[in-house]
Amino acid sequence: MTFVIRRNGKIVRWAIEASTGNAMLDAEMRRAAGKLDALDPVPELEPGQVGIVHVTVNFHIDQPVE
Numbered sequence: 001m002t003f004v005i006r007r008n009g010k011i012v013r014w015a016i017e018a019s020t021g022n023a024m025l026d027a028e029m030r031r032a033a034g035k036l037d038a039l040d041p042v043p044e045l046e047p048g049q050v051g052i053v054h055v056t057v058n059f060h061i062d063q064p065v066e
Contacts, residue, residue, distance in 0.1 A: 001033060003053040007045040009038040017054070025059055 004012040014033045019026050042051050 001029060001055045001057055003033075003036075003039060003055065004050050005039055005042065005053060006050055007042055007047060009041040011036055011038055012050055020059070028059075029057055 001014060002017050003014045006012060014036075016026060016029055016033075020029070039053060045051050
């Protein structure tokens with residue numbers, strides 16, 4: 001996933017860089033990203049400047065033991 005953030009960490013926009021190939025997992029990534037308001041602040045950015053953050057998402061699905 002890619003997040004575009006402001007200096008204070010506020011998320012300006014986000015996008016899924018590549019589909020998982022599974023509609024349910026892609027929907028879960030969208031749901032999770034939509035709940036985020038901000039990431040950690042990046043004080044190194046100049047006021048008015050934005051940063052791009054790339055996040056790798058890994059899924060682990062446990063199957064019930066029978």
